[in-house]
Amino acid sequence: MKNVAVVGASGAVGERMIRLLEEREFPLASIKFLASERSAGKTVTFRGEKHTVRKLEKGEFEGVDIVLSSTPGGVSLEWSPIAAAAGAVVVDNSSAFRMDPTVPLVVPEVNPQDVAKNRGIIANPNCSTIQMVVALKPLHDAFKVKRVVVSTYQSASGAGQKGIDEYEAQARAFGRGEPVPSPAKFAHPIFNNCLPHIDDFLPNGYTKEEIKMVNETRKILGDDSIDVVPTCVRVPVSYSHSESILVETESPVSADAARALWAKAPGVTVVDDPTAKRYPLAASAEGRDDVFVGRIRNDLKNPNALLFWCVSDNLRKGAATNAVQIAEVLLKLEPARA
Numbered sequence: 185m186k187n188v189a190v191v192g193a194s195g196a197v198g199e200r201m202i203r204l205l206e207e208r209e210f211p212l213a214s215i216k217f218l219a220s221e222r223s224a225g226k227t228v229t230f231r232g233e234k235h236t237v238r239k240l241e242k243g244e245f246e247g248v249d250i251v252l253s254s255t256p257g258g259v260s261l262e263w264s265p266i267a268a269a270a271g272a273v274v275v276d277n278s279s280a281f282r283m284d285p286t287v288p289l290v291v292p293e294v295n296p297q298d299v300a301k302n303r304g305i306i307a308n309p310n311c312s313t314i315q316m317v318v319a320l321k322p323l324h325d326a327f328k329v330k331r332v333v334v335s336t337y338q339s340a341s342g343a344g345q346k347g348i349d350e351y352e353a354q355a356r357a358f359g360r361g362e363p364v365p366s367p368a369k370f371a372h373p374i375f376n377n378c379l380p381h382i383d384d385f386l387p388n389g390y391t392k393e394e395i396k397m398v399n400e401t402r403k404i405l406g407d408d409s410i411d412v413v414p415t416c417v418r419v420p421v422s423y424s425h426s427e428s429i430l431v432e433t434e435s436p437v438s439a440d441a442a443r444a445l446w447a448k449a450p451g452v453t454v455v456d457d458p459t460a461k462r463y464p465l466a467a468s469a470e471g472r473d474d475v476f477v478g479r480i481r482n483d484l485k486n487p488n489a490l491l492f493w494c495v496s497d498n499l500r501k502g503a504a505t506n507a508v509q510i511a512e513v514l515l516k517l518e519p520a521r522a
């Protein structure tokens with residue numbers, strides 16, 4: 185039984201973490217919910233009981249064993265080390281610690297063994313990376329992945345509650361025949377649009393989101409030789425990210441062999457019957473925990489390449505589910521600091 189704190193409890197990811205702790209019957213001695221002073225005093229219902237959201241402050245981590253944190257990077261940078269110093273293990277959803285060589289970056293279907301290396305902080309990867317590496321892992325084990333060309337179709341909720349609110353307000357205004365409200369969270373209106381722009385641009389022309397996919401994939405799969413070629417796009421969808429992926433492998437790969445591997449891979453569901461109009465869809469993945477793969481097909485020329493479509497709920501497997509799964513791995517570690 186663990187004493188748990190959910191930090192960022194009022195956010196899009198925090199809300200899902202709370203539901204997942206309920207659904208997965210996480211063994212709890214106590215639980216508390218923290219956020220900024222904006223949400224302090226609001227109420228959260230957990231396992232039928234009402235809890236008050238508290239302001240994140242020093243002293244809140246006394247006696248806490250596990251912290252599930254989903255705050256902006258700057259807040260995590262300041263507070264996750266404070267929680268770790270107080271004796272907790274922090275599962276941090278932000279990008280603040282992901283590439284820190286002393287911090288494990290974990291997807292439980294891929295590298296659960298890295299959880300044991302934690303020194304008080306474990307990083308949860310970026311949502312678009314998590315779903316891709318869950319699908320790549322069985323291919324990497326069987327055929328060795330050399331190069332991945334990925335284009336993402338990322339939902340508005342990837343930008344948090346404000347992203348969801350902005351997209352839905354624009355869609356509602358359009359439905360009423362009113363002018364679409366000006367963008368604030370996104371650079372352009374997300375309604376009726378596709379934005380090839382997620383996070384800031386870097387001098388090399390890529391965005392930070394794209395470079396996260398490059399670096400995090402290598403770290404999680406433990407192979408710096410993998411080439412990742414990403415283009416990240418925000419699309420007018422509320423929940424779930426979709427990805428078109430071309431993977432090149434060292435040994436020959438085939439759609440049939442990949443389908444067979446994915447059929448028994450943890451966390452993967454194959455939805456691949458195009459003649460019956462069955463393939464992974466963002467709307468069907470919403471609220472689910474799996475990574476869905478379909479449109480699995482051989483490259484027309486290259487026997488060492490495969491194409492597929494990959495969809496997952498970014499707030500669940502892309503964030504909250506992955507974090508709670510990491511906490512479940514922590515529970516099994518004896519006598520590690522969990």
Ligand SMILES: NC(=O)c1ccc[n+]([C@@H]2O[C@H](COP(=O)([O-])OP(=O)(O)OC[C@H]3O[C@@H](n4cnc5c(N)ncnc54)[C@H](OP(=O)(O)O)[C@@H]3O)[C@@H](O)[C@H]2O)c1
Nearest residue numbers: 192194195196197219220223254255277278342344345503
């Ligand atoms: N959305 C996704 O798909 C996704 C996926 C993977 C990782 N992540 C990462 O997870 C983190 C949270 O994302 P989100 O989408 O849940 O964002 P969000 O909906 O904007 O929620 C942010 C949360 O952080 C809290 N917070 C902000 N400033 C704070 C402060 N100074 N002190 C304490 N709490 C503070 C907010 O509390 P208030 O309500 O009080 O402001 C809110 O609970 C980010 O680092 C994001 O990059 C998101």
